[in-house]
Amino acid sequence: MDWLEYASVGFLVVFLGTLFLMGEMLVKAKGLFAVLGIAFMSLFFSFHIDAGGSMWIIILYVIGICLIILDGKVISDGTIALFGALLMGIGLAVPTPDVTYGVLVVFGYLTGLFASGLFLKVFASRNLWSKMTLKDQLGSEQGYNSMNQTYKELEGKQAKTLTPFRPTGTIIFDGRHYSATSGDQWLEAGETVRVLSVDGTKILVRREEEID
Numbered sequence: 001m002d003w004l005e006y007a008s009v010g011f012l013v014v015f016l017g018t019l020f021l022m023g024e025m026l027v028k029a030k031g032l033f034a035v036l037g038i039a040f041m042s043l044f045f046s047f048h049i050d051a052g053g054s055m056w057i058i059i060l061y062v063i064g065i066c067l068i069i070l071d072g073k074v075i076s077d078g079t080i081a082l083f084g085a086l087l088m089g090i091g092l093a094v095p096t097p098d099v100t101y102g103v104l105v106v107f108g109y110l111t112g113l114f115a116s117g118l119f120l121k122v123f124a125s126r127n128l129w130s131k132m133t134l135k136d137q138l139g140s141e142q143g144y145n146s147m148n149q150t151y152k153e154l155e156g157k158q159a160k161t162l163t164p165f166r167p168t169g170t171i172i173f174d175g176r177h178y179s180a181t182s183g184d185q186w187l188e189a190g191e192t193v194r195v196l197s198v199d200g201t202k203i204l205v206r207r208e209e210e211i212d
Contacts, residue, residue, distance in 0.1 A: 004047040007101040011108035014092055017041040018112030025069065026116055027123035048095040061091030154195045154203060161191045171205060180205045
């Protein structure tokens with residue numbers, strides 16, 4: 001494996017290893033990507049790490065992978081995954097023989113990390129980090145409400161115009177200020193209005209005396 005002495009080869013091995021390992025986490029590859037990724041990374045570590053004292057580097061790398069999986073399956077906020085990715089990068093850079101080799105290895109790692117996302121265009125994705133992305137539209141029927149509840153509670157309430165409406169302005173209700181629209185009405189400051197509807201954070205008001 002003398003060819004691994006060249007930094008360019010180290011870059012390629014780390015790139016491919018990272019590409020397939022991360023790809024296995026992102027898509028359903030039936031374990032094939034995991035086997036390929038482990039094979040490439042085993043080549044890299046077996047060449048650069050002595051059998052004795054540097055095993056902690058491999059442990060650091062494995063811990064990084066475990067943290068990424070933990071974040072994806074349990075926590076799903078990305079924080080632990082970033083820390084895990086950092087540990088993996090350190091585990092790859094530390095055993096390299098010089099700065100140039102280390103920089104290329106880290107670049108290969110980062111490139112493989114981002115390139116693995118391309119597998120999502122071809123293969124079925126896993127449910128990793130599914131909590132971070134809301135794929136289904138959730139409405140009140142499912143027990144969810146995407147509206148700001150504070151705004152929703154304004155419906156049917158009386159408020160005062162704080163500024164003129166031409167036809168947008170500011171109302172005051174219960175000491176709080178809200179941006180609103182009066183549709184096709186022009187209102188003056190200090191008028192009593194009623195909130196007819198709320199759509200997200202869009203508040204529609206009408207002059208109180210004009211409401212049947």
